[in-house]
Amino acid sequence: MTVLELRDALVEALGDPGRVSDGESERDLHAGDITFHRPRRPDVVVYATTTEDVSAVLALADERRIAVTPFGAGSSLEGHVIPVEGGISLDLTRMDRVLDVSPADLTATVQAGVTRSALERATAEHGLFFPVDPGADATLGGMAATNAAGTTTVRYGKIRANVLALEAVLAGGRVVRAGSRAPKTSAGYDLLGLLIGSEGTLGVITELTVRLHGIPEHAVVLRLAFPDVEAACRAATTTVAAGTGVTRVELLDAWTIRAINAHQGTGLPVGPSLYVEATGSEATVASDLELVREIALSEGATDVVSERDPTARTRLWAARHSSAYAAAAAAPGKQSRSTDICVPLSELAGAVSFAREELERRGLVAGIVGHAGDGNVHLSLHVDPDDADEVRSSDELIELLVTDALARGGTCTGEHGIGLGKVHALEQEHGDLVPLMRGIKQVFDPNGIMNPGKVLPHLDVSLGD
Structure with a gap:
C-alpha cells in the first residue's frame, strides 16, 4: 500500500479529510520526542476525536499490517512516540474532554488527550486535585501508557495507583474496558494494571477514570542544603523511614543547582540540596517539618529555609521542574x-x-x-x-x-x-520474564502493529502489502 492509498483509506474510514495529513510539517512534529533519540517521520498523521475514530484506524491498520504509534504531548523520554516503522502516528490530543468530575466519589473521567493542567483546572473548583506530577504538562493517556510518576510519588504513588478504570482500543479495533469506579476490586486478572505502562504496545488508551484528593489546607516547603550528596541522601531516607507524611522529597545535586541559578537567575546556595514539602493541617505540617529539620541538622545541613508563601513555593517548584531546561542551557x-x-x-x-x-x-x-x-x-x-x-x-x-x-x-x-x-536493559533485568511478555504481546497484538520497536524487539510491519 502506498502512502497516498493509506491516506485515502483513512479519510474514507473517518469521513473527514481534515483529520488525516501527510504534510511534511505535521509529520515532522510527530517524528520524535524531546530527547536524544533519532526522529523518524510517520507516513501519515491521524487526529482522532472519539474512541470510534481510534477503533476505525486500528481496524484498518491491523487488516493492512500497518504500524500505529500513539502520540500525546510528545514529552516522553525514551522514544515512545517515535514511529520507527513509519506507518500511522495516531494523535490523541483532540480527545481533550473532561467527561465527569464526581466530588462525592473523588473521581474524574477524562478522554486520553486531557492534559494534567486541564484536569487541575477542572477539579480545583471542587476543592480537589489529581496528585501525579511528572513535571511536563503531559496528557493523561500518555501518562497512563508510560505509568508516569513524579515528585509526589512518595505520598500518592504512581499513576497506576491512581487510575480506577480505563477504556482502550486493541489491535483490530476492539474496544475494551478494565476496572470500575469502585475504590478497589478483586475480580480476575489485573488487566487494568497491565494496560497501564504498556507504552502503546498492547492497545491505545482512550478514556480514564482517576482518583482525586482534597486540596490540602496548608503546605510548606523546606529547602535544605548539605555538605555532600551522601548526607542529603541519608537525610531523605531517614525522613521517609521516620513516618513523616511528606508529599515531596526532591534531591538536586550541586551541578544542577548551579545550572538553575544560571538559567533562572536565582541565588540558591550551590550544593547538594533537598526540597521537602509537607501538606495537611497546620499542626500536622509543623510537626512533620520539625522532624525533617532535626534530621537534616543531624546530617550536617548547611542551610535550612522554610518557604510558606504560595508564590515562593511555586517559584521553588518551578525551579525544580526547570532543571532539565537549565541543564540543556548549560x-x-x-x-x-x-x-x-x-x-x-x-x-x-x-x-x-x-x-x-x-x-x-x-x-x-x-x-x-x-x-x-x-x-x-x-x-x-x-x-x-x-x-x-x-x-x-x-x-x-x-x-x-x-x-x-x-x-x-x-x-x-x-x-x-x-x-x-532501554529494550536491552529490560532484557538484562527480566530476561526470564521476557518470553511471558512476548506471549502477552502476541495475544493482544498478533500482527505486531502496536507501537513496534518499543519495550520488546519488534518485527518489521511498515506499510503492509
Whole structure:
C-alpha cells in the first residue's frame, strides 16, 4: 500500500479529510520526542476525536499490517512516540474532554488527550486535585501508557495507583474496558494494571477514570542544603523511614543547582540540596517539618529555609521542574539523553555517588536530580549525537548505571519506561520474564502493529502489502 492509498483509506474510514495529513510539517512534529533519540517521520498523521475514530484506524491498520504509534504531548523520554516503522502516528490530543468530575466519589473521567493542567483546572473548583506530577504538562493517556510518576510519588504513588478504570482500543479495533469506579476490586486478572505502562504496545488508551484528593489546607516547603550528596541522601531516607507524611522529597545535586541559578537567575546556595514539602493541617505540617529539620541538622545541613508563601513555593517548584531546561542551557549544542534508574532507599546514596563518579571520569555533562523519597535517580545527561565517541561513552554510562542499579536490588527505570531506549536493559533485568511478555504481546497484538520497536524487539510491519 502506498502512502497516498493509506491516506485515502483513512479519510474514507473517518469521513473527514481534515483529520488525516501527510504534510511534511505535521509529520515532522510527530517524528520524535524531546530527547536524544533519532526522529523518524510517520507516513501519515491521524487526529482522532472519539474512541470510534481510534477503533476505525486500528481496524484498518491491523487488516493492512500497518504500524500505529500513539502520540500525546510528545514529552516522553525514551522514544515512545517515535514511529520507527513509519506507518500511522495516531494523535490523541483532540480527545481533550473532561467527561465527569464526581466530588462525592473523588473521581474524574477524562478522554486520553486531557492534559494534567486541564484536569487541575477542572477539579480545583471542587476543592480537589489529581496528585501525579511528572513535571511536563503531559496528557493523561500518555501518562497512563508510560505509568508516569513524579515528585509526589512518595505520598500518592504512581499513576497506576491512581487510575480506577480505563477504556482502550486493541489491535483490530476492539474496544475494551478494565476496572470500575469502585475504590478497589478483586475480580480476575489485573488487566487494568497491565494496560497501564504498556507504552502503546498492547492497545491505545482512550478514556480514564482517576482518583482525586482534597486540596490540602496548608503546605510548606523546606529547602535544605548539605555538605555532600551522601548526607542529603541519608537525610531523605531517614525522613521517609521516620513516618513523616511528606508529599515531596526532591534531591538536586550541586551541578544542577548551579545550572538553575544560571538559567533562572536565582541565588540558591550551590550544593547538594533537598526540597521537602509537607501538606495537611497546620499542626500536622509543623510537626512533620520539625522532624525533617532535626534530621537534616543531624546530617550536617548547611542551610535550612522554610518557604510558606504560595508564590515562593511555586517559584521553588518551578525551579525544580526547570532543571532539565537549565541543564540543556548549560550544555549548548548538545541534546538531552535523560535517563533514570530506581534503587531501594538504603542504596540511594551509593547509586547517586556512583553516577557522579562515572560522569566525572568520562567528562560527560549531566546534572543529577531524584525523587529521593522513593529512590528514583535521574541524570539530565546531554550529548552531541554527531560525536561518536561521546555517544559511545554515554551508552556505556547508561549500561553501567543499569548494571549498578540491578546489583543494588533496583530497576533499570523507575518512571521513564522502556520505549526504544532501554529494550536491552529490560532484557538484562527480566530476561526470564521476557518470553511471558512476548506471549502477552502476541495475544493482544498478533500482527505486531502496536507501537513496534518499543519495550520488546519488534518485527518489521511498515506499510503492509
